[in-house]
Amino acid sequence: xxGTDFSRQMNDNxxxxxxxxxxxxxxxxxIDLPLFLLLLLLCGSGLLILYSASGQGLAMxxxxxxxxxxxxxxxxxxxxxxxRLYQLxxxxxxxxxxxxxxGVLVLGVSGKGAQRWLAIPGLPRFxxxxxxxxxxxxxxxxxxxxxxxxxxxxxxxxAMILIAIPLVLILKQPDLGTSILxxxxxxxxxxxxxxxxxxxxxMISIVAACAPLMWFFVMHAYQKQRVLTxxxxxxxxxxxxxxxxxxxxxxxxxxxxxxxxLQGTQSQLEFLxxxxxxxxxAVLAEELGLIGVLFLLTVYFxxxxxxxxLASVCPSLFxxxxxxxxxxxxxxxxxxxxxxxxxxxPVVGVPLPxxxxxxxxxxxxxxxxxxxxxxxxxxxx
Amino acid sequence: MAEQRLFRSRAIFMTIFIFxxxxxxxxxxxxxxxxxxxxxxxxxxxxxxxxxxxxPTRGLIYDRNGILLxxxxxxxxxxxxxxRVNDIDQTIDYLKTLIDISERDEEQFRKRLKYSRRPYAxxxxxxxxxxxxxxxxxxxxxxxPGIDVEARLVxxxxxxxxxxxxxxxxGRINEKEAQRLDKKQYRATEHVGKLGIERRYETELHGxxxxxxxxxxxxxxxxxxxxxxxxxxxxxLVLHLDQRLQQAAAKAMKGYRGAVVAIDVATGGIxxxxxxxSYDPNSFVTGIxxxxxxxxxxxxxxxxxxxxxxxxxxxxxxxxxxxxxxxxDANAVTWQDKVDDNGWYKLExxxxxxxxxxxxxxxxxxxxxxxxxSCDTYFYDAAFKTTVDNISPFLAKFGFGRNMTYDVPNALSxxxxxxxxxxxxxxRSWYAGDTLNLGIGQGFMLATPMQLATATAVLASKGxxxxxxxxxxxxxxSQIDDSNALDDIILKDPKDxxxxxxxxxxxxxxxxxxxxxxxxxxxxxxxxxxxxxxVVSIAQHEEYDxxxxxxxxxxxxxxxxFAPLENPSIAIAVVVENGExxxxxxxxxxxxxxxxxxxxxxx
Numbered sequence: 011x012x013g014t015d016f017s018r019q020m021n022d023n024x025x026x027x028x029x030x031x032x033x034x035x036x037x038x039x040x041i042d043l044p045l046f047l048l049l050l051l052l053c054g055s056g057l058l059i060l061y062s063a064s065g066q067g068l069a070m071x072x073x074x075x076x077x078x079x080x081x082x083x084x085x086x087x088x089x090x091x092x093x094r095l096y097q098l099x100x101x102x103x104x105x106x107x108x109x110x111x112x113g114v115l116v117l118g119v120s121g122k123g124a125q126r127w128l129a130i131p132g133l134p135r136f137x138x139x140x141x142x143x144x145x146x147x148x149x150x151x152x153x154x155x156x157x158x159x160x161x162x163x164x165x166x167x168x169a170m171i172l173i174a175i176p177l178v179l180i181l182k183q184p185d186l187g188t189s190i191l192x193x194x195x196x197x198x199x200x201x202x203x204x205x206x207x208x209x210x211x212x213m214i215s216i217v218a219a220c221a222p223l224m225w226f227f228v229m230h231a232y233q234k235q236r237v238l239t240x241x242x243x244x245x246x247x248x249x250x251x252x253x254x255x256x257x258x259x260x261x262x263x264x265x266x267x268x269x270x271x272l273q274g275t276q277s278q279l280e281f282l283x284x285x286x287x288x289x290x291x292a293v294l295a296e297e298l299g300l301i302g303v304l305f306l307l308t309v310y311f312x313x314x315x316x317x318x319x320l321a322s323v324c325p326s327l328f329x330x331x332x333x334x335x336x337x338x339x340x341x342x343x344x345x346x347x348x349x350x351x352x353x354x355x356p357v358v359g360v361p362l363p364x365x366x367x368x369x370x371x372x373x374x375x376x377x378x379x380x381x382x383x384x385x386x387x388x389x390x391x
Numbered sequence: 392m393a394e395q396r397l398f399r400s401r402a403i404f405m406t407i408f409i410f411x412x413x414x415x416x417x418x419x420x421x422x423x424x425x426x427x428x429x430x431x432x433x434x435x436x437x438x439x440x441x442x443x444x445x446x447p448t449r450g451l452i453y454d455r456n457g458i459l460l461x462x463x464x465x466x467x468x469x470x471x472x473x474x475r476v477n478d479i480d481q482t483i484d485y486l487k488t489l490i491d492i493s494e495r496d497e498e499q500f501r502k503r504l505k506y507s508r509r510p511y512a513x514x515x516x517x518x519x520x521x522x523x524x525x526x527x528x529x530x531x532x533x534x535x536p537g538i539d540v541e542a543r544l545v546x547x548x549x550x551x552x553x554x555x556x557x558x559x560x561x562g563r564i565n566e567k568e569a570q571r572l573d574k575k576q577y578r579a580t581e582h583v584g585k586l587g588i589e590r591r592y593e594t595e596l597h598g599x600x601x602x603x604x605x606x607x608x609x610x611x612x613x614x615x616x617x618x619x620x621x622x623x624x625x626x627x628l629v630l631h632l633d634q635r636l637q638q639a640a641a642k643a644m645k646g647y648r649g650a651v652v653a654i655d656v657a658t659g660g661i662x663x664x665x666x667x668x669s670y671d672p673n674s675f676v677t678g679i680x681x682x683x684x685x686x687x688x689x690x691x692x693x694x695x696x697x698x699x700x701x702x703x704x705x706x707x708x709x710x711x712x713x714x715x716x717x718x719x720d721a722n723a724v725t726w727q728d729k730v731d732d733n734g735w736y737k738l739e740x741x742x743x744x745x746x747x748x749x750x751x752x753x754x755x756x757x758x759x760x761x762x763x764x765s766c767d768t769y770f771y772d773a774a775f776k777t778t779v780d781n782i783s784p785f786l787a788k789f790g791f792g793r794n795m796t797y798d799v800p801n802a803l804s805x806x807x808x809x810x811x812x813x814x815x816x817x818x819r820s821w822y823a824g825d826t827l828n829l830g831i832g833q834g835f836m837l838a839t840p841m842q843l844a845t846a847t848a849v850l851a852s853k854g855x856x857x858x859x860x861x862x863x864x865x866x867x868x869s870q871i872d873d874s875n876a877l878d879d880i881i882l883k884d885p886k887d888x889x890x891x892x893x894x895x896x897x898x899x900x901x902x903x904x905x906x907x908x909x910x911x912x913x914x915x916x917x918x919x920x921x922x923x924x925x926v927v928s929i930a931q932h933e934e935y936d937x938x939x940x941x942x943x944x945x946x947x948x949x950x951x952x953f954a955p956l957e958n959p960s961i962a963i964a965v966v967v968e969n970g971e972x973x974x975x976x977x978x979x980x981x982x983x984x985x986x987x988x989x990x991x992x993x994x
Contacts, residue, residue: 159394204397259438262423262431275439279608296435300424307417314409322395322402330398334405341409345416352419 040089040387045316049085049364049379052309053078056365062272063286063293063367070286070367077369081376088380092388093329096381100145100152104172107145110138111179139188140370142176144378146192147335150199155328160204169200186233187358195339202321202334240356253289256282257351261295268299286367288359292351306365310344317379320386329385336378343375440617441607446579447598448544450625452558452588454634455660455863460554461589463544467520469528470513473504475537482535483516489531490524492517495680506566513541518677546582546676552669553637556697557630557661557861559587560672576600582676588628588861591798595865598625626866631660639987640665643980649947649967650698652844653984656959659848659857659876661796663963663984664841666698700802703837704966708765708905709922709951710786710832712891713846714774715758717785719887723777726890729757732768738775738823745771745827748923762894763901765921767831774830779821782829783809788880789846791838796845797860797872805842808835833925843951843964851918851953851962853888854880892918896956906950906974909982915989916956919981921973922949945969950977954985961988 032043057071057078064070150169157165173196180189201210225234243251243258260276269275274296276282285293294302317337324330340363347362349355361371423431452461469486476482483500486492496517503514516538520528525540532538546561548554561582564572568583577583579600584590601622605613633653640651644667653663670687674680687695696702718724734752736745747753747767753760761769774782786792792807794800806812808829810821828834838846845859856876864870882888895918898904905921923946948970953962963981970976 159397202398202401204401255434256438258423259431259434261420262427263435265424265428265432276435279439279606279614281435281438281608295420295424300421303420303424304417307413311410311413315406318402318406322399327394327398330395334398334402338405338409341412345412348416348420352416352423354416354419 036387039086040384041086042316042320042383042386045313045320045379045383048309048313048316049082049376052313052364055306055309058271059290059294059365060286060367062274062297063277063290065278066272074367074372077372078376080369081372084373084377085380085383088377089383089387091381091384093326093385096148096332096384097152097155097328100148103141103145104149104176107138107142108176108179110141111176114138115179115182137370139180139183139185139192140374142180142192143188143195143339143374144381146173146176147195147199147332147339150196151328151332151335154199154203154331155326159327159331160206161200163209166200166205166209169196173197184230186229187360191339191342191360194342195335198335198338199331202331236356236358240353243353253283254350254353254357257289257292258353260289260292261352264296264299264302266300268295268297268302271297273297288347288361288366289351290366291348291362307348310341314338314341314344317382320382324385325389326385329388333382333385336382340375340378439606439608441605443603443605443613444579445601445603445619445622446544447600447622448624449546449561450592450596450598450866451627452596453627453629454554454632455630455662456633456635457629458634459549460558460630460632460634462547462549464547465542466518466545467525468518468541468543469516469520469524470539470541471500471516472513472537472539477536479504482538485534486516486528486538489527490517490520498681499678513539515541518545548672548676550634550637551671551673553641553665554632554634555587555669555672556666556699557587557632557637557664558672559589559591560585560675561589562675563678585675586801588630588798591800592628592862592865596625596628599623628862629864630861631655631658631662631863632664632861633662633988636663636984636987637665639984640980641667641669643983644967647967647970647976647980648692648698649965649970649977649980650702650840651963651965651980651984652699652840653961653963653988654844654848654859656848656851656953656962657857659797659859660863661799661859661861662961662988664699664799664861666696666702668692668694670694698840698966698968700796700799700839700841702966702968703803703805703839704947704949705834705836705924706832706838706843707922707924707947707949708767708832709843709920709949709964710836710838711762711765711770711922712850712895712920712951713786713789713791714770714782714830714832715762715894716850716882716887716891717782718758718773718777719890720785720883721777721781722883723781724758724773726758729755730761730766730769730772732756732766734768736768736771736827738827741823743824745824759890759894759897760903762891762920763897763905764903765898765905770830771827774826775823779809779826779829782826783807788877789849790877791836791842791846794841795859795875795877796841797858797875798862799841799859802841803839805839806835806837832922840964840966843949843966844962847951847953847964848962849880850888850891851959853885854882856880892956895920895952906978908974909978913982915954915985917952917954917982917985918956918959919950919952919978921978922951923947923971923973924949926969942969946971948973948975948977950981952981952985954989961985 035041035043057074060074061071150172153169153172154161154165173193177189177193180192239251239254243254256276260274260282263276274293276296277285277293282289282292291303294306314337317333317340321330321333321337324333343360343363346355346358346360350357350360361368363375364372449463451459454460483492483497500516520540528538528540548558548560562585563581564577564583572583576597576599580597584593584596589596599622602620603616604618606615606617607613636653640663644651644665647667650666651663652661654660655662674683732747732752732754734747734750752768753764753766756764756766756769760766786807792804794802794804796802813819813821813825825834829836849856856879858872858876862870896916898919898921899906899909899917901907906919925946926944948967950965950973951963953959963985965977965981967976967980
């Protein structure tokens with residue numbers, strides 16, 4: 011198999027049986043064993059951390075296990091679907107997503123101060139922006155794959171318009187965080203397709219230049235407050251600064267070894283808010299210390315490495331572009347969440363992938379991994 | 392395939408980029424967990440562990456017979472924690488529908504809201520809830536987040552007006568006091584002694600604060616007690632004070648403005664200290680209303696003024712026994728020397744007439760008679776012969792001009808004039824006339840009832856000094872400290888003491904004694920001296936006409952006494968402002984109090 015020099019898998023002992031088993035899985039079930047095992051490891055660790063973060067809530071852990079089950083099922087299903095089918099579906103999925111987003115703006119259901127949900131009678135409530143997280147890279151990858159790599163400027167321009175449409179729709183909800191993430195996933199496709207470096211840098215410069223404009227004209231008060239609190243959380247210790255101060259306290263007090271599983275005082279005594287969702291890594295840091303955190307970071311790193319490898323050896327351009335975008339988007343979630351929790355970035359509501367409590371995120375991420383595995387294991391026909 | 396190579400190069404870039412970012416994350420976490428570990432360790436401990444102070448119970452105060460003068464009674468207060476209440480006004484309004492919250496209660500609550508306090512410390516909305524009110528609040532607690540009913544101990548003075556002058560009272564700690572007090576010790580205490588014994592022995596009465604180390608969650612709910620240090624209760628005080636004498640004094644002084652001070656001759660213990668009109672200290676404990684306080688302040692009879700220790704009056708004739716001893720001790724006169732009293736005295740080369748209170752004079756009198764009848768002329772003459780330079784220092788031996796008490800710190804010192812004093816304070820030299828005035832206890836001389844009682848007690852013990860004090864025992868231990876007592880007075884001729892006793896006894900028993908009215912129904916032997924001090928000076932040839940003088944310009948009536956004669960146990964001083972005749976006003980008060988004491992109130 012190509013790229014064995016790239017791999018640092020669990021079954022590296024070169025066991026023939028293991029190797030054949032892995033090949034078998036790959037051919038018949040379109041599962042990449044190393045990635046699959048790493049994901050299982052991650053989810054398993056997630057359950058252990060969640061047990062502590064939820065205050066030994068067995069019910070919550072059971073529910074999360076169910077989420078994982080559904081997610082892995084979605085992964086399996088997604089892995090079976092051949093890339094060609096994805097290419098066929100891409101434009102329709104995108105269209106559907108855009109319509110749904112328009113629907114949200116027009117007759118959406120509010121929750122938590124924003125209009126993000128769509129309630130169609132007969133269907134469960136869902137967030138169209140979640141759909142878009144997969145639909146957009148799918149579309150852009152499909153589009154660029156038809157144009158070949160590296161893309162011409164005109165192609166890039168059209169692609170950016172395609173990215174901008176859902177981005178603006180989501181921005182209007184308002185949901186700045188999700189719109190940026192979705193925009194990023196689209197742009198990543200462009201990056202992997204070969205967007206020229208000079209264009210990349212000029213775009214970055216434009217965004218940087220726009221930042222002050224954004225501050226004064228676009229950003230809402232609460233978003234500005236987030237930035238201010240980020241710069242100095244102590245300025246409002248009992249209000250907006252509370253979360254980040256408690257989070258840093260939880261992390262810092264864990265030290266190298268941590269206070270022990272289930273012994274974290276910040277989390278168990280309810281000082282750490284959102285401890286089972288956004289701030290869950292602080293629970294890990296407090297209870298299992300730097301050692302625990304480094305372990306988790308290593309698992310993420312291995313997953314991302316394996317993902318990049320899978321992407322780069324994909325037989326089709328479409329597969330490469332899509333997988334590349336999906337895996338780096340995964341990394342962005344990791345980086346933003348841990349950065350926010352440790353005070354490097356302003357607080358945004360981004361969960362820690364596959365560890366934070368929540369069903370939607372788990373299912374969509376695992377489905378994404380399923381897509382990646384599909385891209386990798388299906389031969390070009 | 393160029394495409395794949397391009398992709399691969401991008402992928403490698405991403406790998407490196409991601410690796411760098413993950414390292415940044417890792418370092419950030421490591422920074423928090425290693426470099427700043429201690430800081431966050433402390434913060435997390437501070438979060439979860441709280442030190443809650445436990446207030447010590449304040450020591451009780453008893454009189455010499457075990458009557459409770461100051462106690463702590465449980466009282467239920469309605470409290471509010473500002474941080475847990477969304478809308479204070481709304482909560483108060485709702486509470487008003489459940490229980491009675493007067494305007495005054497609300498006014499004081501709002502005042503308390505402004506004081507600085509620890510976060511989450513409860514503020515009292517209303518004191519002294521009754522059972523029905525407690526029930527009403529507790530039943531509706533669900534609608535009242537942040538509201539609670541707290542049992543507290545509140546200071547209470549069962550004897551109210553009759554004990555306040557000696558005992559004093561506690562009141563809420565104000566900002567100035569808060570800065571002066573030990574913050575640690577007073578963390579759970581709201582009240583501090585403001586006056587009297589409560590203030591003088593604040594440290595001993597307060598006790599020591601205790602602590603509870605508790606683990607709390609983010610909502611402030613206590614999960615468990617980790618450690619507890621019990622508070623040390625304040626020490627109980629037993630005073631020399633005799634509450635029955637206080638009550639007798641209050642009864643006898645009804646309608647008068649003035650004071651009574653009585654001292655135990657053998658020990659110097661202050662048996663009575665009372666000033667009339669008086670006031671109820673209980674109002675001050677929980678916060679006196681504006682109206683009530685203004686009422687007290689604006690009352691022209693000055694109920695808040697403690698005349699017993701801060702009323703300074705010219706002692707007038709009550710000074711004569713001490714003056715007489717000073718004359719004898721200076722060898723200026725003897726018991727036998729007689730003076731012809733025609734009602735006035737004149738200095739050489741001076742036309743001014745120094746009048747005797749009795750217009751026609753007392754006739755031929757010696758020292759014994761002069762005491763018995765209170766003859767001014769004799770004393771003018773003897774004082775002149777003795778001179779101020781002998782009189783003043785001698786009087787000082789009896790404690791005049793100083794606050795001799797051990798534990799009554801805000802008692803005033805009166806005024807004992809002498810040459811130096813006049814030079815310094817009045818920029819004038821001492822005149823002969825000043826000596827004469829001093830000789831009858833007028834002029835510049837001032838003394839408080841406490842000083843008069845003190846001097847009388849020393850006289851009654853024939854010169855032996857015991858520092859006057861209120862406190863008898865502290866936590867059961869006797870606290871005798873005579874260290875700042877004056878030296879015992881040794882007369883050149885000790886028989887002079889007896890002579891003076893006899894003369895003072897004659898004040899009551901003698902045919903012309905100025906207090907002979909007290910003889911009726913007197914079943915103990917006493918020595919006494921009356922005094923009448925001028926408030927307004929009368930022009931030379933005018934008569935003192937009490938009818939025309941406004942009441943507040945009438946002379947003060949003073950009276951000192953001790954009993955029983957053979958072995959004196961109680962010494963007393965009484966002042967009745969504007970009472971004029973000591974025999975008719977101050978004397979009976981003294982008699983009533985001593986009667987109460989000698990008939991069995993001794994303990």
